[in-house]
Amino acid sequence: xxxxxxxxxxxxxxxxxxxxxxxxxxxxxxxxxxxxxxxxxxxxxxxxxxxxxxxxxxxxxxxxxxxxxxxxxxxxxxxxxxxxxxxxxxxxxxxxxxxxxxxxxxxxxxxxxxxxxxxxxxxxxxxxxxxxxxxxxxxxxxxxxxxxxxxxxxxxxxxxxxxxxxxxxxxxxxxxxxxxxxxxxxxxxxxxxxxxxxxxxxxxxxxxxxxxxxxxxxxxxxxxxxxxxxxxxxxxxxxxxxxxxxxxxxxxxxxxxxxxxxxxxxxxxxxxxxxxxxxxxxxxxxxxxxxxxxxxxxxxxxxxxxxxxxxxxxxxxxxxxxxxxxxxxxxxxxxxxxxxxxxxxxxxxxxxxxxxxxxxxxxxxxxxxxxxxxxxxxxxxxxxxxxxxxxxxxxxxxxxxxxxxxxxxxxxxxxxxxxxxxxxxxxxxxxxxxx
Numbered sequence: 001x002x003x004x005x006x007x008x009x010x011x012x013x014x015x016x017x018x019x020x021x022x023x024x025x026x027x028x029x030x031x032x033x034x035x036x037x038x039x040x041x042x043x044x045x046x047x048x049x050x051x052x053x054x055x056x057x058x059x060x061x062x063x064x065x066x067x068x069x070x071x072x073x074x075x076x077x078x079x080x081x082x083x084x085x086x087x088x089x090x091x092x093x094x095x096x097x098x099x100x101x102x103x104x105x106x107x108x109x110x111x112x113x114x115x116x117x118x119x120x121x122x123x124x125x126x127x128x129x130x131x132x133x134x135x136x137x138x139x140x141x142x143x144x145x146x147x148x149x150x151x152x153x154x155x156x157x158x159x160x161x162x163x164x165x166x167x168x169x170x171x172x173x174x175x176x177x178x179x180x181x182x183x184x185x186x187x188x189x190x191x192x193x194x195x196x197x198x199x200x201x202x203x204x205x206x207x208x209x210x211x212x213x214x215x216x217x218x219x220x221x222x223x224x225x226x227x228x229x230x231x232x233x234x235x236x237x238x239x240x241x242x243x244x245x246x247x248x249x250x251x252x253x254x255x256x257x258x259x260x261x262x263x264x265x266x267x268x269x270x271x272x273x274x275x276x277x278x279x280x281x282x283x284x285x286x287x288x289x290x291x292x293x294x295x296x297x298x299x300x301x302x303x304x305x306x307x308x309x310x311x312x313x314x315x316x317x318x319x320x321x322x323x324x325x326x327x328x329x330x331x332x333x334x335x336x337x338x339x340x341x342x343x344x345x346x347x348x349x350x351x352x353x354x355x356x357x358x359x360x361x362x363x364x365x366x367x368x369x370x371x372x373x374x375x376x377x378x379x380x381x382x383x384x385x386x387x388x389x390x391x392x393x394x395x396x397x398x399x400x401x402x403x404x405x406x407x408x409x410x411x412x413x414x415x416x417x418x419x420x421x422x423x424x425x426x427x428x429x430x431x432x433x434x435x
Contacts, residue, residue, distance in 0.1 A: 313339075
């Protein structure tokens with residue numbers, strides 16, 4: 001199936017980014033232990049800003065995927081992608097400077113806390129550019145390029161770590177972060193070259209005046225709700241962490257460890273959802289109602305098959321997974337309980353992520369975003385904040401609340417999908433009668 005050819009590479013490339021973060025924390029946590037807190041804060045900041053960028057530029061996938069109907073739309077897709085690259089470079093630089101200015105004003109002068117975020121933030125424009133370019137290549141049926149990119153970046157960083165341990169053990173954490181940012185920029189420069197070669201190959205003429213290229217208002221019109229949606233979801237877990245910190249009988253390491261494993265499940269969901277959105281965007285643009293249904297169904301099935309081993313592991317092998325994170329028996333027990341309690345949430349999360357991606361392929365951005373914020377941020381966080389003190393097991397209550405709020409969101413998005421699909425069917429039927 002076409003969905004498998006897209007979903008598996010997209011999932012693997014996102015897991016590659018998780019491996020990159022593991023290399024970052026593992027190296028600093030073992031070699032530069034005293035700077036781990038500052039490095040963690042810097043990474044958390046860049047991760048949050050990365051999520052904003054991913055959300056803002058994600059509608060480009062839908063626009064490009066649906067642009068194969070005619071030559072004009074095909075040309076517009078290239079121009080929108082090029083305009084997005086300009087926004088990525090400028091926006092990434094401005095956001096990085098503003099973030100550093102905020103951190104600089106809130107930390108003592110002369111400490112490493114001032115230097116670590118600054119150096120790591122230099123990679124932010126590169127991450128935004130990378131996001132735009134791979135949105136384009138994934139939407140045009142070339143997802144393997146992103147796998148090559150993440151694999152090469154991980155291998156390059158691993159080689160640097162090995163050489164540092166062997167030849168330059170006196171290097172500082174700042175040297176490591178400079179190397180990471182430099183490697184990121186080198187790889188992004190290479191894929192940018194590939195994109196502009198593709199642009200030249202297609203004989204796409206760019207406007208001589210850059211201001212004309214930046215007039216694509218739908219980049220903001222579609223990007224803002226997506227950025228809000230992604231930021232809202234990230235804020236959920238940040239707020240839960242802050243709430244958990246106030247509870248003496250909650251094992252924060254257990255919560256963070258279980259959340260980290262759940263990230264792998266989330267990446268499988270995102271990979272399947274992105275692949276489904278790409279295919280349904282083409283069907284929606286071409287008004288292929290039957291194929292739209294088939295691709296949506298196949299996307300759900302494909303992701304469910306990929307998720308099944310991970311869900312099974314959460315249910316029956318929680319103790320083994322917990323042992324990978326810690327040797328502390330109490331924390332291991334809490335991690336295993338969290339993984340078991342999280343399975344309803346993971347199932348509902350998968351269904352609503354694929355459904356929401358399909359709605360976006362139908363150019364429905366704001367309503368799914370508002371539904372997500374209402375369910376996860378208001379209902380989910382509201383339940384946890386107001387009732388966690390009354391729960392006999394606050395740690396499990398967090399996952400029960402997330403399961404309930406994600407179930408509500410799943411129902412809302414499925415209802416919205418049914419309404420949009422009925423509207424789509426009526427439009428297709430009307431167009432057939434006119435023809």
